[in-house]
Each structure stands twice: as C-alpha cells, then as structure tokens.
Amino acid sequence: MDNVSSKNNNFNPTAVKDELLKIYPVKVLRKRSKSIVINDNEATPEIQANVRTIPGIISQRGCSYAGCKGVVLGPTRDIVNLTHGPIGCGFYSWLTRRNQTRPPTDSSENYMPYCFSTDMQENEIVFGGEKKLRMAIQEAYDLFHPKAIGIFSTCPVGLIGDDVHAVAREMSATLGINIFGFSCEGYKGVSQSAGHHIANNQLFKHVIGKNDQKHEGKFKINLLGEYNIGGDAFVIEELLKRCGITLVTTFSGNSTYDQFANSHMADLNAVMCHRSINYVADMIEKKFGIPWIKVNFIGAAATAKALRKIAAYFGDAELINRVEHVIADELEAVRLAQEDVRTRCAGKRAMLFVGGSRAHHYQELFKEIGMEVVAAGYEFGHRDDYEGRAVLPTIKVDADSRNIEELDVEADPLRYEPRRTVEQIETLTNSGMEFKDYDGLMNDMAEGSLVIDDISHSEMEQLIDIYKPSVFCAGIKEKYAVQKMGVPCKQLHSYDYGGPYAGFEGAINYYREIDRIVNSRVWALIKAPWQKYPELQACYTTA
Numbered sequence: 001m002d003n004v005s006s007k008n009n010n011f012n013p014t015a016v017k018d019e020l021l022k023i024y025p026v027k028v029l030r031k032r033s034k035s036i037v038i039n040d041n042e043a044t045p046e047i048q049a050n051v052r053t054i055p056g057i058i059s060q061r062g063c064s065y066a067g068c069k070g071v072v073l074g075p076t077r078d079i080v081n082l083t084h085g086p087i088g089c090g091f092y093s094w095l096t097r098r099n100q101t102r103p104p105t106d107s108s109e110n111y112m113p114y115c116f117s118t119d120m121q122e123n124e125i126v127f128g129g130e131k132k133l134r135m136a137i138q139e140a141y142d143l144f145h146p147k148a149i150g151i152f153s154t155c156p157v158g159l160i161g162d163d164v165h166a167v168a169r170e171m172s173a174t175l176g177i178n179i180f181g182f183s184c185e186g187y188k189g190v191s192q193s194a195g196h197h198i199a200n201n202q203l204f205k206h207v208i209g210k211n212d213q214k215h216e217g218k219f220k221i222n223l224l225g226e227y228n229i230g231g232d233a234f235v236i237e238e239l240l241k242r243c244g245i246t247l248v249t250t251f252s253g254n255s256t257y258d259q260f261a262n263s264h265m266a267d268l269n270a271v272m273c274h275r276s277i278n279y280v281a282d283m284i285e286k287k288f289g290i291p292w293i294k295v296n297f298i299g300a301a302a303t304a305k306a307l308r309k310i311a312a313y314f315g316d317a318e319l320i321n322r323v324e325h326v327i328a329d330e331l332e333a334v335r336l337a338q339e340d341v342r343t344r345c346a347g348k349r350a351m352l353f354v355g356g357s358r359a360h361h362y363q364e365l366f367k368e369i370g371m372e373v374v375a376a377g378y379e380f381g382h383r384d385d386y387e388g389r390a391v392l393p394t395i396k397v398d399a400d401s402r403n404i405e406e407l408d409v410e411a412d413p414l415r416y417e418p419r420r421t422v423e424q425i426e427t428l429t430n431s432g433m434e435f436k437d438y439d440g441l442m443n444d445m446a447e448g449s450l451v452i453d454d455i456s457h458s459e460m461e462q463l464i465d466i467y468k469p470s471v472f473c474a475g476i477k478e479k480y481a482v483q484k485m486g487v488p489c490k491q492l493h494s495y496d497y498g499g500p501y502a503g504f505e506g507a508i509n510y511y512r513e514i515d516r517i518v519n520s521r522v523w524a525l526i527k528a529p530w531q532k533y534p535e536l537q538a539c540y541t542t543a
Ligand code: SF4
Pocket: 063, 064, 065, 066, 085, 088, 089, 092, 153, 154, 155, 156, 185, 186, 187
C-alpha cells in the first residue's frame, strides 16, 4: 500500500486501483477492472456500467421494484401505490427516502403517509395472489376513493405469475377509475434503473396526456427527475414562481395525478436527474413536440445557470431581467456563507457514491466550499451518465436491457405541436443552448480522480482507508459501516434529517451542514469494536 500515496497526499490513482482489485480472484478482477476508471479530461475513458453485479459481491444497489415504486411513483400524493407482495418490500420502499408533499388543504388527498400492500403470505405463493390483490384494490377504493391506483409487482409475484395487468383492467372497469400495473419485479434489470424505465413507460401509457386543461402563464415548464427529498422541490417551486415561470408538473416531487395527466401542456421540459427520467423527456418530445434541456438546481452556480438557461429558451427580455434580479437577490447571502465555510472546509476530501445523477450534482456544492471530490460513482448509472450522451450510439443493448419494454412513440395526430420551429432551435443551439444533451459526470471531475460504477463494499472500505476522506456520501446501507471507520457518512438518498439542499437557500444549508460534519472532532474519537479488540476469543461450554 506504500506506493498509493506520498507524504504530501498526492495519490497515485493507478496504484490505488491495483490495490482495490488485488483481493479479487482473476476473473472477478478482470470484470471489476472495467468499472473502475481513472478520469482523464483529454480523452474520456470508457467505463463499464449498467451490468449485473458479480454474485457474492456486496453492492449498494436497490432492486427494480424499488426504482419503480419507491423512486418514481413514491412521491405522488394522490395515487394509491399498492405493493403486491410481502410486506417487507412495501416497507422498504415507503418513506425511507423522506419525500415530502404539500396538499393544498388538510383534507386534500394525501396517501404518502400510508404503506399499501397485499401482505402476501405463503398461501398466496402456493395458490396465487390475484384474489387477494382484487380484495386489496376494493378495500383501498372503499376507504379512500382515489383517482387512480398503481399496482407494483415484487419478486414473488413474477415467480408465481400473477397477472397484475389483467386484475388492473378488470378492477378499473368495475370501479370506473384509472388502475394500472407495473411489471417491476425486483429481479428485472440489473438495478433500480430498470424500475425507473418501467415506471415512466406506464405513466406515459396510462396517465400523461389525459387532461388538456390550459394554464395561465407565458412560460410553462415541467421539471423532470426532481423527487422532493427533504423539501428540495418546495425551494425550486418558490424560485420559479419568483421568476414568473409556471411549473405545470414535477415528475414526481410534490406531484399529483392531474399534474402528470396535464404535463403535455407545458412548453419546455427541464431534466434534473438524467438517469431516472430521460425516457419521459424523449417520449413527450416525440409525441407532443416539447423540447428538453438538462438543468441542475443543486449548487448556487448551477441554480443560476439553470434559471438563465430556462429564460434563454423563452427569450423574453422581461423574463431574463426578472431571473437576473432573483439571482442577484440571492447571491450575496450565498457568497457570505461560502466565504465563512471555506475557511474551515477548503482542501478537505469528499467521496460520493450515490444515485444516478446525485453523485454528479453534489460535486457542485463541494466545489463551492473548496472541497475536493477524489472518487465518485453511481449505483445505477449507465455509460451516458458518466461519459455523456454522445456515447449513446455505441452502447450495446444486452439481454437485461431488452427485458425492459421500449415504447414505440409517434407524434399525436391531434396534439403534436412543436413548441419551437427548426429554425428557432438552430438559432438557440448556435447561441450555446444544448437541447437533449448531457455531458456526464466525468466531464466535471478532476483529472486523476477515480470513477467507480457499482462500488463494492470491499472497494469502499479500501478507498476510505487510503484517502481518509472527511466525508463519504452514500445511503443507509453504507452509513453505519462508514461511520464505524471514523468517517462521517452523509446520506444523499434521504438527507438524514437535513435539507432542503436545492436552490440558493438549499446550498447555504448544505455548506453549513458539511462544515458541522467535517469539522466535528467526535469522529477522531471513534474506535470500532474490532479496532479495540482485533481478535475475539470464544470457547464451547459444556454446561
Ligand atoms: S428484490 Fe424482490 S423481494 Fe427484495 S425488495 Fe425488491 S421486489 Fe421485494
């Protein structure tokens, strides 16, 4: 391990990579080697991503069901999201992400505090669970009279072959409401990313475009891939409102069924989390003619850039002016907070192993307080999330990807209306606007930093040992293992008890929280049990 770092902490990434890999058998080493790359800003290296985790390796990943039910549909407040499966799956995907919502009144529909499940037992595994599913739908309807019910398949449902779609059709006809199923069994695909795709396909088929109500406002957008963790969407909603931009729908933070149904009435789709939702942006563009751009509201500079990008798309002088006023209003407080926090945080190291865009977006916040991100990667990213969308034509479609339905989308014969002419798009592109584009995480990472897809538990522990970061950002599965090593772990799936972190206000919250975390002396005092007692001795008793 001596050759991985010198005394002045200049790490040798090649030696670090070798160190991470050397515990594996040769076949595993060869496979993992392709998923660990050293960033090179001159020639973006190819990374192996979106492939199955090697059996026996502890992964950070969630399942397809978790991506579909927990991530995409979880933050909707007025759809009854019913898990068809054992109660553990339902509980796992319920409220562990701290999605928030604000119903207009105390008596408005809000089912997020409830965990709906058919609570499948051995009996249903043997004789089939469709009868129990029908009863659960009827019970949810009788109790709540929701506008819509979504049914989510779990592993046992796929294994015994219950037809959730047939039950959905039958109960929809009986009850007269929109009921739709998701074939998102946990084992479909290689990670939760498959579940996002399945969720988006069903929303597109069963909900989007069902409500043609027109909105007031000159500048109408949808925000895609923002899930209102810790109240992020509330901050963004407020910012957009101050700028005079009408938010038609958010997929799916603080969202409702009617907003989804009405989303085709917006004039621009702004995409936050590229991985979880680029499919919806593409499909809406093909069917209804709404262009999409990538934005990021995490980080003060990124927020200002996103607002300016949206204003430039509409090209209205009054809007551009208003956006500049809002930015100027906010930046002074941001600058003061940055200056203060930098004095204690600059030069400290962070690592981010989370999600499918968060490991990219949160680097903005660390940069703003002078912290260095030495290693990062996604749990469920694809190559384009790392290398940028330019590599899309070179990504091989494997059997796992073929498992997920690709919808054949055509322009709506009546409602397709290109929001910008070809000439307008060309003019905007020539002035620097990037449509349907995303440069990926590697583009923003430092030369020589490590980029690791689907990091294993062993690689994570070794990285921490070598780099000794001041903070490690991940999820609940890693949190306590990391903290036992004397390193604070900040959860970026749920924000622990913190947030919001979006927009200018959120950036200040984040700087201050990271400052408290990385400068707390308590971490140096922590000794894991195995550090105090490296060897446990035991003997059989005869009593
Ligand atoms: S992997 Fe299967 S059993 Fe586990 S939570 Fe996901 S759906 Fe449920």
